[in-house]
Amino acid sequence: MAKKVLLLAGDYTEDYETMVPFQTLQVLGYQVDAVCPEKKAGDIIRTAIHDFEGDQTYSEKRGHNFALTANFDTVNTSEYEGLFITGGRSPEYLRLNARVIEIVQEFFAANKPVAAICHGPQLLAAANVLKGKKATAYPAVGPDITMAGGEYVAVDADKAVVDGNLVTSPAWPGDSAILIEFAKLMGAKIEI
Template sequence: MGSKKILMLVGDYVEDYEVMVPFQALLMVGHAVHAVCPGKKAGERVRTAVHDFEGDQTYSEKPGHNFTLNASFDDIKAAEFDALVIPGGRAPEYIRLNPEVLEIVGHFARANKPIAAICHGPQVLAAAGALAGKACTAYPALKPEVENAGGRWVEVEVDQAVVDGNLVTAPAWPAHPEWLAKFLHVLGTKIEP
């Protein structure tokens, strides 16, 4: 189906793998990915955090790589994009407070464009009212937020993903292979062997 123009919404302390892996994988298959952060311009960086599962009651957090933005948030026109990606980490908890972020996410939801969200990314979808009536998953601690936003929680293993129409969600980075494969399917991307 050709190259798609994909918007990726990030912020400081986005989860390292959840921004780096999809950004590079989507570029690799020929899509144009515009990574933006509210209040920042192309060429500026966001800090990332590495979240891991080490046997504690919740994930651990360590410093990750710096991630360089390749587009400016203030220049974004949601109507020009074919799809949206929202990585997890701590960024979603604060970028969802930005009215422009919610407006952008609302555009993708209303237009039924492909949306991929992982881990804490669905916090932004919940805040934008984009989960009502949708089956989805997220990091397990988000179950109450998903349900309170009108979403239908789907319990899956940490390496699995859920598709409901245009929406592709997963609980955490171990799901990257399935989450990205399902997102590429929703995008209509064909990969030749």
């Protein structure tokens, strides 16, 4: 039986920060259960494509429909090797869901690998799991990390920051970096 990864996303999650991890983790042999509160396997979430076009912040365009692969209501974190939190706009409202917060806390309490990209660390801040941790995020989320007791680390968008069981990256250009480090945390032998 394949090891399982829980991928937490919602409507207007960033397209590349959802599709790329979902597919890459499957290529590495993991069963990826993509879930969203109030939705079940087969339901669709809409994605958004964020781009960096020289403006003060990213631009946003409608992305693809992404089919969820598992039911949120039946998530049992003890069945999973790791948690991947996608970015985009979904973390800002997913953090209002009490079960989402519990899920994040359960992964940290079990010291399992957790990856969060872009705005994903908003869920980590809301779950109060960042105290004493180094983390990166989209720069606008940096204050959330700091206010939650973490240390915001500014890195290029194609990099990742690892601190214990946590790996973070600022945006989709860091998909490769965050996935390499996340896979290593889950025991994969990755050579570059």
